[in-house]
Amino acid sequence: MARSVKTQRKIINTAAAWGIGLLIFFPILWTILTSFKTEATAIADPPVFLAFNWTMENYTAVLERSNYAKFLWNSIIIAGGSTILGIIIAVPAAWSMAFVPSRRTKDILLWMLSTKMLPAVGVLYPIYLICIKLGILDSRIALVIILMLMNLPIIVWMLYTYFREIPGEILEAARMDGASLKEEILYVLTPMAIPGIASTLLLNFILAWNEAFWTLNLTAANAAPLTAFIASYSSPEGLFFAKLSAASTMAIAPILILGWFSQKQLVSGLTFGAVK
Amino acid sequence: MSLTKTVYAATTMALVTAGSATAENLVIATVNNGDMVRMQGYTDNFTEKTGHTVEWVTLEENVLRQRVTTDIAAKGGSFDIMTIGMYETPIWAANDWLVPLDGLSDAYDADDILPAMREGLSYDGTLYAAPFYGESSMIMYRTDLMEKAGLEMPQAPTWDFIREAAAAMTDRENDINGICLRGKAGWGEGGALITVTANSFGARWFDEDWNAQFDQPAWNEALTFFVEMMNESGPNGYATNGFNENLNLFQQGKCGMWIDATVAASFVTNPDDSTVADKVGFALAPNTGKGKNANWLWAWALAIPAGTQKEDAAKEFVEWATSKEYIELVAANEGWANVPPGARTSLYENENYKAVPFAAMTLESINVADPKNPTVDPVPYVGVQFVAIPEFAGIATEVSQEFSAVYAGQQTVEEALEKAQALTNDAMEAAGYR
Secondary structure, three states: OHHHHHHHHHHHHHHHHHHHHHHHHHHHHHHHHHOOOOHHHHOOOOOOOOOOOOOOHHHHHHHHHOOHHHHHHHHHHHHHHHHHHHHHHHHHHHHHHHHOOOOOHHHHHHHHHHHHHOOHHHHHHHHHHHHHHHOOOOOHHHHHHHHHHHHHHHHHHHHHHHHHOOOHHHHHHHHHOOOOHHHHHHHHHHHHOHHHHHHHHHHHHHHHHHOOOHHHHOOOOOOOOHHHHHHOOOOOOOOOHHHHHHHHHHHHHHHHHHHHHOHHHHHHHHHHOOOO | OOHHHHHHHHHHHHHHHHHHHHOOEEEEEEEOOHHHHHHHHOHHHHHHHHOOEEEEEEEOHHHHHHHHHHHHHOOOOOOOEEEEOOOHHHHHHHOOOEOOOOOOOHHHOHHHEOHHHHHHOEEOOEEOOEEEEEEEEEEEEEHHHHHHOOOOOOOOOEHHHHHHHHHHHOEHHHOEEEEEOOOOOOOOOHHHHHHHHHHHOOOOOEOOOOOEOOOOHHHHHHHHHHHHHHHHHOOOOHHHOOHHHHHHHHHOOOEEEEEEEOOHHHHHOOOOOOOOHHHEEEEEOOEOOOOOOOOOEEEEEEEOEOOOOOHHHHHHHHHHHOOHHHHHHHHHHHOHHHOOOOOEHHHHHOHHHHOOOOHHHHHHHHHHOOOOOOOOOOOOOOOOOOOOOOOHHHHHHHHHHHHHHHHOOOOOHHHHHHHHHHHHHHHHHHOOOO
C-alpha cells in the first residue's frame, strides 16, 4: 500500500516536472516551429502546430541578407572574452573576501551587488562618450570590458560562496609548505573550486551572450553580435515573424546546445552557489 | 615607349589610383521594412557605378531611433548615412546635426520630390533628408462586406458614415469587426492615429502660446467618438493593437475597414499573404466637415550626419537610392507595385504606376496632409501626427498611455484628458515653452 502511494506520488511529480518544463520550453519550441513556416502560415488563425508545409526559405533568406558568421564570431569573442576576463579578476577578489575578510568585506560585497540596481540607460551617455574618446566605439574590446564589469558582481558573489565552502586549513597547509600566494590560488584553490568556477563561467557566458542593451547601443557595423542580428529582423511595420523566428533560432542555437551539454554543472551551480 | 604612350599610361595609372583612393566604405543605419530590405539587395548596383561599398546596420524602428539619436548627439561618427523620419529631420537640422542636401546634381531633379515630403524634410527652406519612401494614411475597406451592408463608400467619407458602416459590417458570430484601428500606446502607434483623428474633429495639441488643449471640447468629442465606435464595432483588446496586429486581422478577413498607413495597401492586396487581396477598396481618411481629414504624413528619409568623413560618397549614395533610376531599377526587376512609393511626383505621372490600384489614393492622401497647417485652428508647430519639438516623443508617449487605458476600460475619457492636460503642461513648463 505504502509502496503504491509512493509510486503514485513519483508519477505525479514526474508528470508535473515535465509539464512545467514543457511550459517553460514552449516559447522556444514555437519560435523554432515558426521558423519553418511561410509568413502566411506563421500568422494563421487558428495557429498551425505541426501540420504545415515545412520550408527552409526563411533560413535561406536570412543567410542571404545577413553575414551570420560575423555576428556569431562577435558573440563568441564578446561573451567568451568578458567571462574569462571576469574570472581572472574575480578569483583573487573572491579569495581575499573568503579567506582574509576585513570588517568591511560584507559591505563591499553588498555595494558590488547594489551597482546592478542602477538602470543601465542611466550611464549610457557617459560610457558612450568614454568609448568615443578612447576610440573603441563599435569594437569588441569595449564590449568585453563593459560586459565584464556588468557581470563582475555576480561572478565575485558566486565564487565567494564556493570558496567559503573550502576549508581555510588546506590553504594554510599549502602556505606552511612554502607555497606563494600565486601558487596557493593557482595550484591549490583553483583545482578544488573547478566545479564552482565552471558553473560560474557557464552562467556568465550565457548572461553575456544574451545581453541586449550595451551590445545594441555600442555597436554598428564592426562589433555587432547576435543580439543585433535578431534586432535587424524585428519590424513594427510588416509581418516578418517567420524570418524573425529563423534569425532567433540561429541566434539561440549555439547557447542552447552549450546549455544542453553543460546542464549538470549549471544546475549544481544554480542550486549551490550565490543565487540559490 | 613613345612620349605620347608614356603620358597615356601615366594618366591612366593616375586615374585608377585616384579612383581607388576615393572609393569609400559607407555605414548606413536603417529600419527593417520591405522597401529598405529590398534596397539592400540592390547595393551591388551602387557599388558597380561608384566603387563605394556599403555596410548595413539594420535595426528595429525604436531601437534605431535610440541608437542614431545617441550617436548623433554624442558625435559618435558610427554612421555615414542614417534613416530618419519627418519628426527628427527639422529638429536635428536646427541643431546643425545634419549635412544640408543642397547642391545635388541636376540629373537627380530635387524639384521632382513631392512638395509635402520636401516641406516636411526641410528646415528653413533647405532639404536635410531625401525621402526614400513616403506615406500618408487612408481607409482600406472590404468591398464585399460594404456591398453586403448595402452601403457605398464615398471617396471622402465622414466619421459618422464610417461609424455607421462599421456597425453595419460587424458580424460578431463570424468574427468580423466593422473597423480595426490602432490603440497601442506609443507616440508613433496609437498616439499618431488619435492625434490625426482629433485634428479632424477640430482639436489641437497646443494653442499659439504652447498651452495644452486637452481641456477643450474638441478633444473630448474626438476621444469619446473613437472609444464608442471601437466598443461598438472594433476587435476585442484593441487597446494593445498596433500596425502589425491590425494588418494580421485584415489579412485574415476579420476587419471591415482599417485606417492606417498607405504602405499597408501593398500588403493587403498581395495574394501571397492576404486572404482578401481581391476585395479591398481605398478611400480618403475620414473628416467631420471641418476641413481636415484624419490622415498623417510620414517619410523614411536618408540623411547624412554632420561630421562624417565621407560626405561626398554619402551624398552619392543618397542620390542613387532616392533617384528616378532606382525606382526604374526596382520596377524592372520586381514590378511597379513594389517600387518605393510616395516620394516623387514623376512616379505618379508614370502610366505603368497609375495602373497600381492604390497609387491614386496614396497620392491624394499625401497631398491633403499639410504639416504646416495640420489643424483647424492655428498652431505654433509643424507636423501632422506629431509636434516637431524634441519634447514631443516623451510627452506623447505618456499621453497615449493614458488614452490606451481608456480603450482598455481602466479609466474614463474625462480622467484621461485631465491627466494628459496636466502632464503636458508640466512638461512644457519644465522645458521652458510656457
